[in-house]
Amino acid sequence: xxxxxxxxxxxxxxxxxxxxxxxxxxxxxxxxxxxxxxxxxxxxxxxxxxxxxxxxxxxxxxxxxxxxxxxxxxxxxxxxxxxxxxxxxxxxxxxxxxxxxxxxxxxxxxxxxxxxxxxxxxxxxxxxxxxxxxxxxxxxxxxxxxxxxxxxxxxxxxxxxxxxxxxxxxxxxxxxxxxxxxxxxxxxxxxxxxxxxxxxxxxxxxxxxxxxxxxxxxx
Numbered sequence: 704x705x706x707x708x709x710x711x712x713x714x715x716x717x718x719x720x721x722x723x724x725x726x727x728x729x730x731x732x733x734x735x736x737x738x739x740x741x742x743x744x745x746x747x748x749x750x751x752x753x754x755x756x757x758x759x760x761x762x763x764x765x766x767x768x769x770x771x772x773x774x775x776x777x778x779x780x781x782x783x784x785x786x787x788x789x790x791x792x793x794x795x796x797x798x799x800x801x802x803x804x805x806x807x808x809x810x811x812x813x814x815x816x817x818x819x820x821x822x823x824x825x826x827x828x829x830x831x832x833x834x835x836x837x838x839x840x841x842x843x844x845x846x847x848x849x850x851x852x853x854x855x856x857x858x859x860x861x862x863x864x865x866x867x868x869x870x871x872x873x874x875x876x877x878x879x880x881x882x883x884x885x886x887x888x889x890x891x892x893x894x895x896x897x898x899x900x901x902x903x904x905x906x907x908x909x910x911x912x913x914x915x916x917x918x919x920x921x922x
Contacts, residue, residue, distance in 0.1 A: 712737060712798070714805040721830060721837055724887070724894055726871065729796040732784060737798050745890040746870035746882055753857045754881045762847045763854060768817040768824070770855045772908075776807045779814040779826045783840035795840065803839070806830060813904055815856045817848040825849040827856065834900025835867040836860055853880065863906040867897035 712727065720726065720739065727737040755763075762768075780803065784795035806812040807828075813836075816826035825848020827841035836856070843849035860868060869890075873882045885893070903909075 712802060714802055714809065717802050717806065718811065718830075718832065721832055721835075722894075722898060724891055726837065727799065727802075728794045729799060730794070732786075732793045732796050734796055735798065737796075740871075741887070742872065743887055744884040745887065746873040746877065746884055747890070747893065748857070748868045748870055748877065748880060748882045750857060750861055750865065750868055752881045754879070755854055756879060759847060759850055759854065763851055768819055768845075768848060768851045770851065771816045771818055772855075772859070772905075773807075773813055774816060775823060776804065776812070776814050776828065778823050779816060779828050779842075780804075780840075782823065782826065782842040782844070783828065785842065803828065803830070815852040815859070817843075817845070817852045819845060819848070826852045829856075831865075831902070831904050833898040834865045834902040835869060835894060835897035836865055836904075837869045838871070859904065859907050860902075863904050864900065864902040865897070865904075866900050866902075867893050869894075 717727065724745075725739045725741040728740050729737050780795065780800055784793045784800075786793060803812050807814075811832070812828060812830050814826055814828045817824055824845040825841070825843040827838060827849060829836050829838040831837075838856075841849040841852065857868065870877050870882050873884045
């Protein structure tokens with residue numbers, strides 16, 4: 704399906720698509736349309752089996768990065784869409800930016816950001832529905848910046864009662880954190896259970912909630 708003319712995708716249609724287990728992509732940043740994707744095998748990170756490498760734990764304890772939440776969506780999606788040496792053309796086009804920007808303003812889309820000396824150097828964004836978080840993309844301009852954001856995200860999801868972290872696909876990078884591929888039917892079972900779950904992405908921001916990985920948050 705293309706996001707054009709009478710078939711234009713709205714933010715509400717996008718939410719329904721994610722609730723059904725499908726997500727949009729574009730052929731390239733210059734492609735004005737979108738197509739739906741429903742992989743035979745879906746990447747997830749089981750939250751109870753999330754693994755943080757020892758070296759990354761040392762980086763987090765050093766405090767070199769400040770973690771913020773929902774403070775600069777436009778900069779995060781721009782970072783994720785930026786072309787880099789050795790990276791194929793991005794799939795984040797103007798339509799993706801429009802739809803996710805609208806859902807960010809409605810509170811469905813969130814960012815977790817790594818800042819260093821007052822500059823955004825890495826982060827990720829994704830969409831939250833019920834107890835499911837659909838990770839969309841991440842970027843890093845400094846070593847470990849996106850990894851720190853991922854660890855902070857998982858801490859936040861655990862604290863908020865989420866049960867499903869969807870990564871769409873499994874990459875070598877994500878597999879080091881415990882990402883696995885599950886068959887479509889199993890994914891649908893996990894998704895349906897997660898959508899019935901009441902979760903709170905901002906639980907760590909409430910008074911009395913702790914969390915060593917998330918040093919500050921916005922929004």
